[in-house]
Amino acid sequence: MTPIVFALPGNEALARGLAAQLSGKLGTAEIRRFPDGESYVRIATPVAGRQVLVVCTLDRPDDKFLPLTFFAATARDLGAARVGLVCPYLGYMRQDKRFRPGEGVTSRYFAASLSRAFDWLVTIDPHLHRLSSLAEIYRVPTHVAHAAPLLSAWIRANVRDPLLIGPDSESAQWVAAVADGAGAPYTVLRKKRLGDRAVRVSPLPAGDRARTPVLIDDIVSTAQTMIETVGHLRRARYKPPVCVAVHAIFADGAYESLVRAGAAQIVTCNTVPHPSNAIDVGDLLAVMIGREVRGTRARARSPAPRTRPRGRVDRTLSQ
Secondary structure: OOOEEEEOOOOHHHHHHHHHHOOOEEOOEEEEEOOOOOEEEEEOOOOOOOEEEEEOOOOOOHHHHHHHHHHHHHHHHOOOOEEEEEOOOOOOOOOOOOOOOOOOOHHHHHHHHHHHHOOEEEEEOOOOOOOOOHHHOOOOOEEEEEOHHHHHHHHHHHOOOEEEEEOOHHHHHHHHHHHHHHOOOEEEOOEEEEEOOEEEEOOOOOOOOOOEEEEEEEEEOOOHHHHHHHHHHHHOOOOOOEEEEEEEOOOOOHHHHHHHHOOOEEEEEOOOOOOOEEEOOHHHHHHHHHHHHHHHHHHHHOOOOOOOOOOOOEEEEEO
């Protein structure tokens, strides 16, 4: 039986594409707020006995969390067989340890809440710091796709003689993969975070100024890392850089600040809706979702022994 794909507000375009790619049905629902600010959820498409996919990218998650979990609970209450979450950007990955006494480890609390609401989760390039995989904090199967090959393909097609620049040592392996796919040299800078909105980036090493600098990052939030790097490039008389990222958070005017700093072009994936979106991740998501949906069918035909424990799965995919 084909899945039913629902979009939470703001995710309609991606949901339509996924429904078509998965030969699924696009569901209809109403999600709004009462005058007092409480959430209203109504699922108009029958879901009894069906696989339900909820598409909701989780940037700025506080406003989305209650409607999202209410939607999942409503689908279960109406008899859905399984409810999966498709969140191209997964929020609450920053605070993964207690840095100062008394702090909450919110990544674990958020993961526990989503694990209670959903049967499985699909995402792209979660911002793992001290965790080796999402399976360390999520209690449901998690499927992780990687956008590096898509970034490589875009750079190959659109940038002549690129020089890739990564923001810090944590990004070295990821930037190396993008550079390898793009057939381009790369360098990695040193970054020191001074606070939530301030960073210090090392000057760029001497390089080939005939090449076009391409700044690479997984998430652009305040854009301070890219802004400071653009300043280093201008002072070193490099060409105006192209800025490429997976997740376009762009908080508090960050996009406009990056443009003013001198970025020649800003390109992101459509994991978070933004005017800079130029790289489509629909195929990556569809492959991961297809694996989960087909896996469920296979388990239904050949049920596992009752003694087999329900394990946590963290599958990854690159295309």
